[in-house]
Amino acid sequence: MYVLIVDDEAIQRTLLSGFLEKQGYTVLQAESGGTALALFMQYPVDLVLLDHRMPDMNGDQVLARMKEQNPLVRVIMITAYGAVDTAVRVMQLGADDFLEKPVDLTLLLARIRAIEEQLQITFDVARVQEAIDQESLPVRMIASSPAMQQVLSLVLRAAPAPWTVLIQGETGTGKELIARLIHQLSSRKDGPFITLNCAAVPEGLFESELFGHEKGAFTGAANRRRGVFEQAHQGSLLLDEVGELPPAMQAKLLRALQDKTICRVGGEQSLPMDVRILAATNRDLKQMVTAGSFREDLYFRLNVLTLAIPPLRxxxxxxxxxxxxxxxxxxxxxxxxxxxxxxxxxxxxxxxxxxxxxxxxxxxxxxxxxxxxxxxxxxxxxxxxxxxxxxxxxxxxxxxxxxxxxxxxxxxxxxxxxxxxxxxxxxxxxxxxxxxxxxxxxx
Ligand SMILES: Nc1ncnc2c1ncn2[C@@H]1O[C@H](COP(=O)(O)OP(=O)(O)OP(=O)(O)O)[C@@H](O)[C@H]1O
Ligand SMILES: [Mg+2]
Structure with missing residues (x-):
């Protein structure tokens, strides 16, 4: 990240730049507003530390020009100690933060880190939006609030990874939509996306639903049938309402996930499994683990990454x-x-x-x-x-x-x-x- 330090005092510049370079930032220095603006045009500056009082132009003007050039640039204004009115004014002008002189370096670093995190989220979100446009998802979604932007940022990072993602959120928050988005943004997007609603399958049919069955495996099994794991081969499988899985099925699911193989009901041979597992629930699985109604080992398998979808309120x-x-x-x-x-x-x-x-x-x-x-x-x-x-x-x-x-x-x-x-x-x-x-x- 490029940081531009603007201050007419050489000692102040040396102090700050020495500190920030040690933290791994690329630092540029300017001794006047004019030089600062010139450097600003030349380099992809992400953050400016701007002294408010300078001889040629005051900080307000430099700030305004920079924001005009690049509205996304982040600016921390360095103001005189106790100059509250100045601080208020620079924030109104669009500074992202201000620090008083003498600058507390620990505080400065904390502020920079926070800004970096925000920049990363903005960047991720822009990439998610691009991806959404390009892939023309089956459903478009609204996610403009800061809370949902964070979710999208996590989605973007989680999607390409092979791990299981546990999507938690109240009913109707868009868990299934997020699962589809993860699938679309993953390398498996050309494979199938299969959803199994764990709450809707009668207990007796669960195993066959998950793993399929051979012809004649049980009464009524007139034909061989593929389970959802096979159907989702080279794609993604969403285990929806996973908190509703009966205990016996939790054990079977865990075994399949551990062995990465499945076996059809009534079948002899075990088949390799190539499926990305996503799970969704509106229940508090952790609490269910404590209460003994959800297996802890399965919980850890599913919960490699958690996405918490915030409620609409x-x-x-x-x-x-x-x-x-x-x-x-x-x-x-x-x-x-x-x-x-x-x-x-x-x-x-x-x-x-x-x-x-x-x-x-x-x-x-x-x-x-x-x-x-x-x-x-x-x-x-x-x-x-x-x-x-x-x-x-x-x-x-x-x-x-x-x-x-x-x-x-x-x-x-x-x-x-x-x-x-x-x-x-x-x-x-x-x-x-x-x-x-x-x-x-x-x-
Ligand atoms: N951010 C969003 N923008 C637009 N539509 C959305 C958004 N989130 C959810 N929806 C829509 O709201 C409905 C409910 O979403 P979804 O089925 O994904 O929720 P869910 O969390 O899986 O619910 P449940 O817990 O009841 O299964 C769907 O029609 C979905 O398309
Ligand atoms: Mg759902």
Whole structure:
């Protein structure tokens, strides 16, 4: 990384450059704003340490010119001790950080490292975006929030490696989409991408589902069948909802992963396995290990790399973009007015992106006009007041309870008997609570 040190005092320049060169940075030095700008045009400078007070031009001007030339350049301004107003101003002008004189070298190094990390992420993300464009993925995805950019940066590094990746995240956060992205960005992209939903296979059929079976292996096995491991040969296999694997199957899966071979049910010969394993779950596997419901050795096999996909409520800034994305996907001319949009951004989306998508489908289908306003939104959103950090515990708990009632009622089309049953309470208690918590009677 190229670092440009700009300071009119030679001692200061020598001190800083000596220190940074020792840390492995390539250092350039300038004694004036003019020289600094000249060097800046010649070299691919990533970071500038800029003295605020210089004879020919002050730091503000140099900063502004550099940012004009290259908006991505990072600048740490070095200001006089205690000059708070200067510090505030340089940050407003686009400096990324400031340090006071005399410069604390440990602090400086920490700041530089943080900037480097950010640069790396920006760079990785740019590469991911390029890759996405080039490969024309089956699905485009929105990932503009800092939290998702970090995920993409990890995806890029994890994709080419042969290791297993464990993708963790709440329901509907996009785990399967991320798994597909990893596959597309790996050298196996021309091979198959196979998903096995571990929660959907009856226990008795699991082994055959994973490893296949020979003709006549068991009653009903009329033909030889290939399991998902064989189907995914030279490609990737996503073990979805891997936390739902029954214990006996956990053992069999572990053996297959260790031996790198599989054996069809009723078969004699073991077949070599050439599959990249990806696993996804919305459960806390580590906790399941502690509780004894998931094998620790299998957990370590699967969890070579972990990707944690943040829930939508932690990346609310993506909501407007996601809405546009889905409206375009459905070719809908609808737009959301500010109030409706505001309420959607406020909502906590327990079902994450999938829930948002369903809500949009429902809203644009039912709405009579293309301008969607608050009253067109489903009740669980319209009525959502937010479980904010404010208020006492009782009030906040009541709000949580209120949300749960509305969600349950809505899921059961506002049939109170069914909603009460799903919540494990009597209809009378439900009605009492609805009254107390001011839940409307119906949609
Ligand atoms: N970042 C995103 N941008 C656009 N669409 C997304 C994004 N993330 C998820 N989706 C869409 O949301 C839906 C749910 O995603 P996906 O099936 O990958 O979630 P999941 O985490 O596997 O959910 P589950 O835990 O329920 O299996 C899909 O239709 C997917 O295309
Ligand atoms: Mg899924």
């Amino acid at each position: 932690r990346r609310k800034e993506e909501i407007p973009e996601l809405i546009r994305f889905f409206l375009a996907k459905y070719g809908s001319p609808a737009t959301f007015d500010d109030q409706a949009l505001g309420q959607l951004v406020k909502y906590h989306f327990p079902g994450n992106i999938r829930e948002l998508e369903h809500i949009l489908q429902r809203t644009i289908t039912l709405s009579r006009t293309p301008m969607i306003s608050l009253r067109d939104l489903p009740p669980e959103i319209r009525e959502y007041r937010g479980i904010s950090g404010e208020g006492d515990l009782t009030g906040r708990l009541a709000e949580v309870e209120r949300q749960l009632l509305i969600e349950a009622l809505d899921r059961h089309h506002w049939v109170q008997t069914r909603a009460a049953e799903s919540l494990g309470i009597s209809e009378r208690v439900l009605r009492y609570k609805m009254e107390k918590l001011q839940v409307p009677k119906k949609n």
